Amino acid sequence: MSGDGRFTCRLCGHEHRSIALAPGEQAHCVRCDSVIATGSRLGPQGVLVFAITGLIMAVPAAVLPFVSAGKLGNVRVCLLFTDFGALWDGGMRALAVLVLLCGGIIPVAFLSSLVALHAPRRVPGFPEDPAELSRWAQALKHWAIPEVLVLAVLVALTKLGSVVDVTIGPGFWCYCAMTLSLIVAQQAFDLKSFDGGARPRSSQPEAAP
Amino acid sequence: MNTSALASAFKGRAAAGALSVAAAVMLVPANLLPVLSTESSGRERDDTIFSGVVELWRHNLGPIAVIIFGASIVIPVLKLAGLACLIYGARPGGRPDARKLTHLYGALDFIGRWSMLDVFLAAFLTGLVQFGEFSTVQARSGIVAFAAAVVLTVLATQAFDPRTLWHETPAASDDTPER
Numbered sequence: 001m002s003g004d005g006r007f008t009c010r011l012c013g014h015e016h017r018s019i020a021l022a023p024g025e026q027a028h029c030v031r032c033d034s035v036i037a038t039g040s041r042l043g044p045q046g047v048l049v050f051a052i053t054g055l056i057m058a059v060p061a062a063v064l065p066f067v068s069a070g071k072l073g074n075v076r077v078c079l080l081f082t083d084f085g086a087l088w089d090g091g092m093r094a095l096a097v098l099v100l101l102c103g104g105i106i107p108v109a110f111l112s113s114l115v116a117l118h119a120p121r122r123v124p125g126f127p128e129d130p131a132e133l134s135r136w137a138q139a140l141k142h143w144a145i146p147e148v149l150v151l152a153v154l155v156a157l158t159k160l161g162s163v164v165d166v167t168i169g170p171g172f173w174c175y176c177a178m179t180l181s182l183i184v185a186q187q188a189f190d191l192k193s194f195d196g197g198a199r200p201r202s203s204q205p206e207a208a209p
Numbered sequence: 210m211n212t213s214a215l216a217s218a219f220k221g222r223a224a225a226g227a228l229s230v231a232a233a234v235m236l237v238p239a240n241l242l243p244v245l246s247t248e249s250s251g252r253e254r255d256d257t258i259f260s261g262v263v264e265l266w267r268h269n270l271g272p273i274a275v276i277i278f279g280a281s282i283v284i285p286v287l288k289l290a291g292l293a294c295l296i297y298g299a300r301p302g303g304r305p306d307a308r309k310l311t312h313l314y315g316a317l318d319f320i321g322r323w324s325m326l327d328v329f330l331a332a333f334l335t336g337l338v339q340f341g342e343f344s345t346v347q348a349r350s351g352i353v354a355f356a357a358a359v360v361l362t363v364l365a366t367q368a369f370d371p372r373t374l375w376h377e378t379p380a381a382s383d384d385t386p387e388r
Contacts, residue, residue, distance in 0.1 A: 011311050013372040031375070032311040071340045083336030087348060090335065095353050098360070099332045102325060142363060145322045152329035155273050159265065160338070 009036050040188060047188045051114035054181035057174045058108050065169030067153065069160065080104060080171055103149040107182055110144040113137040114185055141186060146179040222299050225369035229292045232361035235354050236285055242351030245331055249344045257351060258282060258327065280326040281355070288324070288362045291317045292369065299373045307374040314371045321366055324359040328352060 007016045012032035021027055021039035029036045040046060061080055068077040081104060087096035116126035117133045127133050157166050243255035256264060258281045265274035291313050298305030331352045338346040 011314065011371045012307070012375045014375075032308055034311060034315060067337060069337050071343055074340050074343065076337065076339060078337050083332040086336040086339065087332055090347060092348055092353060095328070095332065095348065095356055098356055099329065103329065142322070142367060145325055148322055148325045149329045149333075151276075151323075152326050153333055155276060155326070156330055156333045156337070158273055159270060160334075162268075163344070164338070164340075 007036060009034065042184075042188050045118070047114055047185050048118040050181045050185035050188070051111045051118070054111045054178045054185060055108065055115065057178035057181060058111070061171050061175035061178050062104070064171035064174060066171040066175070067157070067169055068167045070165040070167075071163070077169070080175060102143055102145050106140055107144040107146045107178070110137060110140040111178075111182060111185065113140060114189055117189075137189065141189075144182065144186075146175065146182060150176055150179050220368055220370055222296055222369065222373060225292060225365045226296050228361050228365035228368055229289055229296065232285075232358045232365060233289055235358035235361060236289075237354075239351055239355035239358050240282075242354060243349040244327070244351035244355060245334065246347045246349050247338075247344075248347075251342075255349065258355065277327060277330075280323050284320050284324045285358060285362060288317055288321055288366070292362070292365050295369055295371075295374070299369075305374050310374050311371050314366075314369065314374075317366050321359070321363045324362070325356075328356045328359065 007018055008014070009016065009029040009032060011034045012029060014029055014031040016027075016029070016036065019027065021037060023039045023041045025039040026035050027037040028034065042049075063079070065077050066080050066082070068075055070076070081100065084096045084100045084104075087093070087099065112123075113126065113133060113136050116123040117130060117137060122128055127136070153172065157168070160166055240258055243257055245256050245261065247254045247256070258277075262274045262278045262282070265271075265277065295310055295314055295317075298307075298310045331348045334346045335348045338344055
C-alpha cells in the first residue's frame with residue numbers, strides 16, 4: 001500500500017483505491033483480473049501467531065528423529081539434516097547446501113522475517129523499515145519450500161515401504177506442523193502485502209486484511 | 210547493496226531469457242546422466258530420471274511414478290515453454306494478450322517449486338538408505354544438473370517482470386477493485 005492508501009497490483013502495476021472486505025471476500029484487479037486481496041479470516045495477528053508456531057515447531061523438527069529405517073537387523077535413524085551430511089560427505093556440497101537452505105534455513109528465516117514484520121515492536125537484528133522487511137520476506141518466500149520436502153519424504157517412504165521397515169519419527173510430524181504453520185502464515189502475508197510494499201507496523205490496511 | 214538494488218540487477222526480459230537458456234542447457238545432462246545409484250546385495254544400478262519413473266511404474270507404484278514424472282519432466286519443460294511465451298510476448302513493439310500471459314506468469318510462479326521434489330527425494334534416500342553391504346543409495350551427477358536447472362528456472366521467473374506485458378495496454382479507468 002502506498003502512502004496515500006492506494007494499492008498497486010504487483011502483476012500489472014495498476015493502482016487501486018482501498019476498499020473494506022468481509023472475511024473470505026476477494027478483490028480482483030480491474031486490469032489483469034488477478035486476486036489482489038482477500039478478507040482475512042485470521043485477524044490482524046494471525047500471521048504473527050502462525051509464524052511463531054512455525055518457529056517453535058522447527059526446533060523439535062531439527063533435533064528429534066525424523067525417520068528410521070531397518071533392514072536385516074540394521075536400524076538407521078535419520079534427523080532432518082542427515083541427508084545434508086550424507087550429500088556433503090559424498091562430495092555433492094552444492095546440492096547439500098541447496099537442500100539445507102530450501103528445506104531448513106530459509107523456511108526458518110522466512111518465518112523469522114514474518115515475526116519481525118508483524119511484531120508490535122522492532123525485533124533486534126532485523127531492519128527497522130517495514131518495506132525493507134517486506135521485500136526480504138518476499139525474496140525468501142520463493143525459496144522456503146518445506147511442503148515439497150514433506151511430499152518428497154512421503155514419496156520416498158512409499159517407495160521404500162516394501163524394501164525396508166520404515167518408522168516415521170516425531171521430528172517428521174513436528175516438521176509437518178511447521179510446514180502447515182508456514183503455509184497459513186504465508187497465505188495471510190501474501191494477501192496483506194500484494195503490492196510488496198510497506199505496511200505500517202502499528203496499523204491495519206484498509207482493504208483486505 | 211540493498212535488496213531492491215540487488216533485485217533490479219537481476220530483473221528484466223534479457224536476464225529472464227539468459228537464465229531460461231541456461232536452465233534449458235542444464236536439463237540436457239539432468240535427463241541423460243544418472244541421478245541415483247542403488248547398490249543392493251552386490252548388484253549396482255544407475256537410474257536417470259526417466260528410467261527411475263519407468264522402474265516405479267513396473268513395480269506397481271503408478272501414482273508415485275506419475276508424481277515424479279510430472280514434477281521432474283513435465284513441469285520443467287512446461288515452465289521453460291511458458292517462460293519463452295512470456296519473454297516473446299514482452300518483446301518491444303509486441304502486442305501480447307497481457308491478461309492471459311499474466312495468468313500464465315502466476316501459474317509458472319506457483320508450479321516451479323514442485324520440481325525440487327526429485328532433488329529432495331534423492332537427498333532423503335541418500336541419507337536414509339545406508340545399510341552397508343545390504344543396500345546403499347548414492348546421489349549422482351545428474352541430480353546436481355537437475356537442481357541447477359530448477360534453480361535457474363525459478364530465478365528466470367523472478368527476473369521476469371510481468372508489468373512489462375502491460376506497457377502497450379492502456380490503464381483501466383476504474384480504480385475500484387472487483388469483488
